Amino acid sequence: xxxxxxxxxxxxxxxxxxxxxxxxxxxxxxxxxxxxxxxxxxxxxxxxxxxxxxxxxxxxxxxxxxxxxxxxxxxxxxxxxxxxxxxxxxxxxxxxxxxxxxxxxxxxxxxxxxxxxxxxxxxxxxxxxxxxxxxxxxxxxxxxxxxxxxxxxxxxxxxxxxxxxxxxxxxxxxxxxxxxxxxxxxxxxxxxxxxxxxxxxxxxxxx
Numbered sequence: 744x745x746x747x748x749x750x751x752x753x754x755x756x757x758x759x760x761x762x763x764x765x766x767x768x769x770x771x772x773x774x775x776x777x778x779x780x781x782x783x784x785x786x787x788x789x790x791x792x793x794x795x796x797x798x799x800x801x802x803x804x805x806x807x808x809x810x811x812x813x814x815x816x817x818x819x820x821x822x823x824x825x826x827x828x829x830x831x832x833x834x835x836x837x838x839x840x841x842x843x844x845x846x847x848x849x850x851x852x853x854x855x856x857x858x859x860x861x862x863x864x865x866x867x868x869x870x871x872x873x874x875x876x877x878x879x880x881x882x883x884x885x886x887x888x889x890x891x892x893x894x895x896x897x898x899x900x901x902x903x904x905x906x907x908x909x910x911x912x913x914x915x916x917x918x919x920x921x922x923x924x925x926x927x928x929x930x931x932x933x934x935x936x937x938x939x940x941x942x943x944x945x946x947x948x949x950x
Contacts, residue, residue: 810843
């Protein structure tokens with residue numbers, strides 16, 4: 744999937760609207776937030792599963808990445824402290840920018856935040872951690888990963904912004920975007936009615 748118009752459209756709707764349009768599905772854990780500057784991103788997922796405390800598979804995924812891809816990194820297993828490593832830093836950021844990668848979403852921490860922010864690269868992570876990683880060739884690039892209750896496959900649409908991160912399966916993208924447009928129009932009409940003096944209790948039938 745490589746449709747710049749689709750990604751632009753998805754960014755315009757934003758993660759929250761897409762989540763609602765997708766029947767309130769696809770939301771990644773709220774702890775995964777913008778780690779540096781709040782730069783929104785949208786693109787097809789290049790999925791990575793890696794051993795806790797190890798980032799060799801991230802390097803391998805980056806070597807395979809195409810321009811516009813969003814790296815989506817999950818752990819092969821959830822263990823105590825598995826999120827408390829700096830899986831990504833300034834070197835990987837420089838390499839990702841050189842490849843034209845759209846951004847990173849990782850179920851773990853990153854480091855070198857000042858450098859990442861200066862380079863203007865979108866990173867969504869659980870936070871920052873200075874602990875270094877090992878280099879073990881175990882994991883997978885391009886398979887299905889799970890972050891929180893959401894399964895993400897290669898090519899799924901990933902959108903991240905100030906509200907959070909959402910993943911939409913390839914098979915549902917067109918339908919979800921259409922529903923998102925309908926939702927946006929409905930909300931525009933509601934705002935107009937509010938400005939005309941109606942209350943939210945009246946408009947939503949809560950009274």
